[in-house]
Amino acid sequence: MPYRRLPNTDSARLRAFKKAIEMSKEIPPFRLAFSMKTLVKIQGFLPLFENSISHQRQMLVNQNEKAKSNQETARKARLYLTHFLRVMNMAVTRGELPPETRTFYGVASDDSTLPSLATENELVAWGKRIIDGEEYRIRKGYSPVTNPTIAVVKVRYEKFLETRNHCKTVNRRASECVNKTSDMRQEADDLITRLWNEIEASFSSLTEEEKRTSAEKYGLVYVFRKHEMTRKDLSPTLFSADQENQ
Numbered sequence: 001m002p003y004r005r006l007p008n009t010d011s012a013r014l015r016a017f018k019k020a021i022e023m024s025k026e027i028p029p030f031r032l033a034f035s036m037k038t039l040v041k042i043q044g045f046l047p048l049f050e051n052s053i054s055h056q057r058q059m060l061v062n063q064n065e066k067a068k069s070n071q072e073t074a075r076k077a078r079l080y081l082t083h084f085l086r087v088m089n090m091a092v093t094r095g096e097l098p099p100e101t102r103t104f105y106g107v108a109s110d111d112s113t114l115p116s117l118a119t120e121n122e123l124v125a126w127g128k129r130i131i132d133g134e135e136y137r138i139r140k141g142y143s144p145v146t147n148p149t150i151a152v153v154k155v156r157y158e159k160f161l162e163t164r165n166h167c168k169t170v171n172r173r174a175s176e177c178v179n180k181t182s183d184m185r186q187e188a189d190d191l192i193t194r195l196w197n198e199i200e201a202s203f204s205s206l207t208e209e210e211k212r213t214s215a216e217k218y219g220l221v222y223v224f225r226k227h228e229m230t231r232k233d234l235s236p237t238l239f240s241a242d243q244e245n246q
Contacts, residue, residue: 002212002224004200006192010053010181013188017046019219020195033218034198041191049184056181059174070160070167077160078117080153081127084134085114088145101142104133120164127157196220 007013024032024039032039085105089112091097099109106129107115117123134150144150196215203214212222 002222004196005221005223006189006196007221010185013185013192014046014050014053016192016195016219017042017049017188021046023218033202033214034195038191038195038198042195045187045191049188052177052181052184056174056177059170059177063170063174066163066167066170070163073156073160073163074120074123077127077156078123080148080156081117081123081130082114084130084145084148084150084153087147091145097143097145101137104137105130106133123160124164127160131157 007016020034020039020042027033029036088097088101088105092099092101092112102109102111106126115122115126117126131150131154134145134153138144138150196218199215199218199220200211203211206214216222
C-alpha cells in the first residue's frame, strides 16, 4: 500500500505551502479542498518561515567565515608568541639573558621547552601570561626581548581575542537561529499535516485512484514501495489512518 510522505526538507515544506496558496488562487473558496482557516494560517506562517530559513542560512555562512578568520588570527598569535619565546631562549643560551628570565613568563628557569599553544584556551592563557610577564620585566628595568617585541606580539594577541569574541557572538546567534527554525519546522509539519488531512478528507467519496490523483494536484506526495511497483494487480488503499513514518 503506497503511503503519504510528508516533507522532510525545508524546500519541500515551502513547496507544500506555496502549492496550497497557488491552488487557492485558481479555485473558488467554496470548491477548495481545504478550509479557509487553514489557508489564512498558511498565509501568515509562510513569510515568517521563509525569513527564518533565509536568516539561518545567512547566519551559517557568516559563522563559517568568522571561524576561518578566527583560525587565521589564532595562527598568527600563536606564531608570534612562539617566536618571542624562541628568541628569549636563544638569548638565554647565548648568555645575553639570565635563565631566571623564563620565570617572568611562568616557566621554570631551567626549562627551555615551549609551552603548548595548541588549543585556543592555552593560547589565551599563555598569551596573557607572556605579555604580562614581559611588560612587568620591562618595568623592572630589564632589557626587552626584541624581534619580535612584546608590543608587536600584543597586537597579534589582541586581534586574536577580538576575532575570538566576535566568533563566539556569531556562534551564539547562529545557534539561536537554528533553534528558532527548528521550532518553526515542527509548526510547519503540524500545519502541513492538517492541510493534507483536510485535502484527503475532501476527496474521501472518490475511488482510490481518483483520491490520489486529486490530492496530488494539491501537492500531496505518495510513495509506492518497490514490491508494489511490480504488482500491477495491487489495489492500494491510499488513505490509511496510520501513515508510515519516514
